Amino acid sequence: MNTLPALDNLLHARTGPMTTELVQRPAAFGLGLGRVPARLAPVATTNTVCGFCSTGCSLRVHLDAEGQAINLSADPDYPVNLGMACPKGWEALTPLAAPDRATTPLLRTARGAPLAPVDWPTALATFTDRLQSIQRDHGPHAIAFLSTGQIMTEEMALLGALFKFGLGALHGDSNTRQCMATSHVAYKQSFGFDAPPFTYADFEESDALIFIGANPCIAHPIMWQRVMMNRRQPEIVVVDPRATETAQAATLHVALRPKSDLTFLYGLAHLLIARGAVNPAFIAAHTSNYDAFAAFVTTFTPAHTAAETGISLATLHRLVDIIATRERVSFWWTMGVNQSHEATRTAQAIINLALMTGHIGRPGTGANSITGQCNAMGSRLFGNATSLLGGYDTTNAAHRAHVAATLGLDPALIPDRPGYAYDQILDAIERGEIRGLWVIATNTAHSWINQSRARDLLAKLDFLVVQDMYATTETAQLADLVLPAAGWGEKEGILINSERRLAVAKKVSRAPGQALSDFAIFKLVAEAWGCGDRFRAWSSPEATFQILKKLSAGQPCDFTGIRDYAHLADSGGIQWPCPVSAVAASAPTPTSSDAQLSAPNAPRPAQQRRLFADGKFFTPDARAHFHFDAPRPMPEPPDADYPFILLTGRGSSAQWHTGSRTDKSAVLRKLAPTVLTAEINPDDATRLGVATGERVTVRSRRGTAEAIALVTPTVQPGQIFLPMHFGTVNQLTFPSFDPHSRQPSYKACAVAVAPVA
Numbered sequence: 060m061n062t063l064p065a066l067d068n069l070l071h072a073r074t075g076p077m078t079t080e081l082v083q084r085p086a087a088f089g090l091g092l093g094r095v096p097a098r099l100a101p102v103a104t105t106n107t108v109c110g111f112c113s114t115g116c117s118l119r120v121h122l123d124a125e126g127q128a129i130n131l132s133a134d135p136d137y138p139v140n141l142g143m144a145c146p147k148g149w150e151a152l153t154p155l156a157a158p159d160r161a162t163t164p165l166l167r168t169a170r171g172a173p174l175a176p177v178d179w180p181t182a183l184a185t186f187t188d189r190l191q192s193i194q195r196d197h198g199p200h201a202i203a204f205l206s207t208g209q210i211m212t213e214e215m216a217l218l219g220a221l222f223k224f225g226l227g228a229l230h231g232d233s234n235t236r237q238c239m240a241t242s243h244v245a246y247k248q249s250f251g252f253d254a255p256p257f258t259y260a261d262f263e264e265s266d267a268l269i270f271i272g273a274n275p276c277i278a279h280p281i282m283w284q285r286v287m288m289n290r291r292q293p294e295i296v297v298v299d300p301r302a303t304e305t306a307q308a309a310t311l312h313v314a315l316r317p318k319s320d321l322t323f324l325y326g327l328a329h330l331l332i333a334r335g336a337v338n339p340a341f342i343a344a345h346t347s348n349y350d351a352f353a354a355f356v357t358t359f360t361p362a363h364t365a366a367e368t369g370i371s372l373a374t375l376h377r378l379v380d381i382i383a384t385r386e387r388v389s390f391w392w393t394m395g396v397n398q399s400h401e402a403t404r405t406a407q408a409i410i411n412l413a414l415m416t417g418h419i420g421r422p423g424t425g426a427n428s429i430t431g432q433c434n435a436m437g438s439r440l441f442g443n444a445t446s447l448l449g450g451y452d453t454t455n456a457a458h459r460a461h462v463a464a465t466l467g468l469d470p471a472l473i474p475d476r477p478g479y480a481y482d483q484i485l486d487a488i489e490r491g492e493i494r495g496l497w498v499i500a501t502n503t504a505h506s507w508i509n510q511s512r513a514r515d516l517l518a519k520l521d522f523l524v525v526q527d528m529y530a531t532t533e534t535a536q537l538a539d540l541v542l543p544a545a546g547w548g549e550k551e552g553i554l555i556n557s558e559r560r561l562a563v564a565k566k567v568s569r570a571p572g573q574a575l576s577d578f579a580i581f582k583l584v585a586e587a588w589g590c591g592d593r594f595r596a597w598s599s600p601e602a603t604f605q606i607l608k609k610l611s612a613g614q615p616c617d618f619t620g621i622r623d624y625a626h627l628a629d630s631g632g633i634q635w636p637c638p639v640s641a642v643a644a645s646a647p648t649p650t651s652s653d654a655q656l657s658a659p660n661a662p663r664p665a666q667q668r669r670l671f672a673d674g675k676f677f678t679p680d681a682r683a684h685f686h687f688d689a690p691r692p693m694p695e696p697p698d699a700d701y702p703f704i705l706l707t708g709r710g711s712s713a714q715w716h717t718g719s720r721t722d723k724s725a726v727l728r729k730l731a732p733t734v735l736t737a738e739i740n741p742d743d744a745t746r747l748g749v750a751t752g753e754r755v756t757v758r759s760r761r762g763t764a765e766a767i768a769l770v771t772p773t774v775q776p777g778q779i780f781l782p783m784h785f786g787t788v789n790q791l792t793f794p795s796f797d798p799h800s801r802q803p804s805y806k807a808c809a810v811a812v813a814p815v816a
């Protein structure tokens with residue numbers, strides 16, 4: 060084992076310069092900084108991309124003489140956020156300084172013993188000894204990992220490659236399964252590649268924007284700002300059981316019954332066909348299977364659709380009018396669609412509407428899945444979970460050979476089948492098949508569905524490693540070994556936003572104590588494990604970026620035209636695809652002072668690019684395919700004992716998921732309730748004798764949560780809304796999954812509500 064020299068280098072490197080491109084711009088610091096003590100006066104500024112949501116806003120971080128971040132402001136020159144940021148972005152530096160950061164590795168030496176600090180060599184030796192002994196006793200596939208859409212692309216690629224091609228294991232998945240798996244599968248089947256087609260300019264260029272199961276006011280506030288900048292007097296339609304902040308700002312709110320979306324969308328298709336509001340030329344030239352789809356939707360009559368969804372005929376006709384008459388119609392969806400027992404077909408029903416009307420490939424159109432986490436797109440392309448690095452097919456021998464050759468590896472090292480999905484990994488733990496688990500940048504013991512079982516299974520493991528910024532997360536508290544990770548702002552790499560834009564996140568702060576970047580930890584594991592030679596070329600994040608670039612060559616996501624990090628930084632980020640021809644065709648741009656340091660005269664591709672302008676899709680016949688299936692009933696409908704449907708989702712723009720980062724900011728804590736709040740309709744509240752501010756229990760067949768009632772007409776009678784940011788919420792949720800994407804259906808289960816006596 061040859062870890063020590065590498066470790067020395069890594070720890071030493073932490074004391075070096077924070078960023079390689081400190082740009083002197085003293086004149087820029089007059090604004091926004093207030094009274095900064097002289098010793099903290101910024102001497103430089105650098106641009107980075109936000110590490111919370113998938114919008115991918117650019118932030119200008121102001122640095123002291125040592126290159127440490129002092130504070131930040133929103134970047135006015137970036138094509139995504141145009142000088143805006145939401146509260147999480149403005150507060151992005153605060154969670155880095157939290158007192159509960161993991162600053163050394165922590166080890167539990169016996170069951171029930173507390174976690175105690177150990178040094179890195181001990182942590183690495185324990186990691187390899189325990190996981191290798193599990194593999195010896197139970198086979199190579201008895202260990203698994205669960206990772207994230209919140210680390211750098213280079214980090215997720217290295218993890219996936221290390222685990223499968225180095226540690227010789229098969230099963231690894233990420234929280235992207237909870238989030239974007241449905242979009243991934245839906246696009247892949249319909250378009251031939253996981254390719255969200257839009258660019259953010261489409262928010263401004265649409266005549267009608269139809270949001271389905273999406274609440275961008277809260278979850279993607281800066282995308283919503285872009286909608287507000289639309290000057291075409293657009294219709295804004297929100298399809299959501301709740302009158303969300305977004306629905307309240309819409310021109311039409313379609314408050315359908317939870318999980319009736321598939322019927323609703325087929326009903327719209329039926330009406331569009333009946334009205335002759337389809338685009339036969341587009342269908343004939345660019346799609347397949349339309350006739351079967353048209354025949355299938357004949358039974359989705361307006362009367363049937365209205366009865367199943369609770370939507371009036373007048374509303375159905377008004378919406379069909381909008382789609383039929385507006386020139387540029389765009390469809391947008393998020394978790395209200397992706398988290399469902401029939402999610403993939405629902406997403407494809409949206410895609411089908413865009414295809415049959417030809418609303419795709421033109422400005423202001425598209426069947427557009429909005430991503431969730433800052434790098435969900437990176438994990439979809441390079442997580443090495445469902446598909447092989449770079450979107451290749453792991454079951455295809457030619458693809459495996461190509462990836463192996465690009466990486467300089469023996470093809471035999473590349474597994475010929477995908478590993479288990481998240482839920483299947485947990486099932487395998489239950490069976491005793493998987494006994495060691497490595498959890499990276501996700502908080503399973505809060506965010507996974509049906510928590511009691513999830514926690515029982517984590518406790519059943521022989522060895523649980525958690526690699527996180529904080530030792531206090533629910534999952535870290537259950538770990539046998541905690542590896543302290545640097546977070547966003549303390550390391551560098553590429554994040555890919557919802558519109559496929561690659562951008563560089565920079566190191567602007569030193570990680571605390573002995574915390575290391577995930578990249579560095581993966582490299583150390585490779586050395587400790589004895590497979591470091593296979594990853595020699597992955598010597599730094601930027602060297603890894605060059606490897607990923609090679610893997611992208613010739614794929615729909617080809618970004619070989621991006622020269623390096625400096626090129627990206629100078630270009631306002633770059634959307635894929637960006638093959639060499641995309642930049643060769645464009646003129647050199649005037650260089651900014653950033654560029655003069657390292658990327659003189661690198662040509663920029665156009666800043667806003669959408670896919671499918673030529674009507675050619677990524678399927679073998681270049682046609683988009685219509686997919687459909689009959690709707691199925693909700694797996695756990697309400698009944699006499701559990702009469703309410705529980706909806707869950709984002710509570711406020713200040714709260715991020717399980718709160719491990721956002722709860723550390725006093726500013727963000729002031730912007731949202733700090734206790735679990737249950738939103739309930741006034742009719743139900745009156746019937747139950749509950750008033751706002753009073754305590755209620757929300758009970759399902761799996762658990763009970765206590766909450767404070769918030770009586771509001773924004774939820775329909777018979778429904779309850781709980782924000783996901785509180786640990787008890789997933790005690791209640793019912794574990795059902797979409798059969799194609801295996802994404803959990805977090806947003807529908809049966810509960811009972813009662814006042815606390």
Ligand SMILES: Nc1nc2c(c(=O)[nH]1)N[C@H]1C(S)=C(S)[C@@H](COP(=O)(O)OP(=O)(O)OC[C@H]3O[C@@H](n4cnc5c(=O)[nH]c(N)nc54)[C@H](O)[C@@H]3O)O[C@H]1N2
Pocket residue numbers: 112113238271272273274275277278279298299300301303316317318319320393394395396430431432706707708709710711712713714715716806
């Ligand atoms: N502030 C903040 N922003 C975030 C996040 C965060 O935690 N906090 N997380 C990020 C991530 S990872 C994600 S994935 C996105 C999620 O972004 P969104 O999907 O927009 O957020 P959610 O609140 O989960 O769900 C959206 C809506 O789906 C509705 N819904 C529930 N059931 C149904 C149904 O059956 N049909 C329809 N049509 N709608 C339904 C809910 O009422 C809810 O308003 O947000 C990202 N942005």
Ligand SMILES: Nc1nc2c(c(=O)[nH]1)N[C@H]1C(S)=C(S)[C@@H](COP(=O)(O)OP(=O)(O)OC[C@H]3O[C@@H](n4cnc5c(=O)[nH]c(N)nc54)[C@H](O)[C@@H]3O)O[C@H]1N2
Pocket residue numbers: 207209210234235237238394431432499500501502503505506507526527528529532544545546547577707708709715716717718719720783788789792805806
């Ligand atoms: N009921 C219900 N449950 C849901 C949802 C819902 O709508 N309803 N939504 C689901 C969705 S869409 C999602 S995406 C998931 C999110 O669920 P999680 O992924 O579990 O949520 P986070 O709180 O974002 O957890 C990320 C963890 O990574 C750590 N971390 C942050 N940055 C780094 C880093 O750079 N390195 C390392 N090693 N660690 C880091 C953080 O401290 C945190 O502990 O929740 C899902 N769960």
Ligand code: SF4
Pocket residue numbers: 109110111112113114115116140143144145146147148149279280281282
């Ligand atoms: S909208 Fe998303 S990317 Fe932009 S500042 Fe807020 S959290 Fe960050």
Ligand SMILES: [Mo]
Pocket residue numbers: 237238239431432
């Ligand atoms: Mo998500």
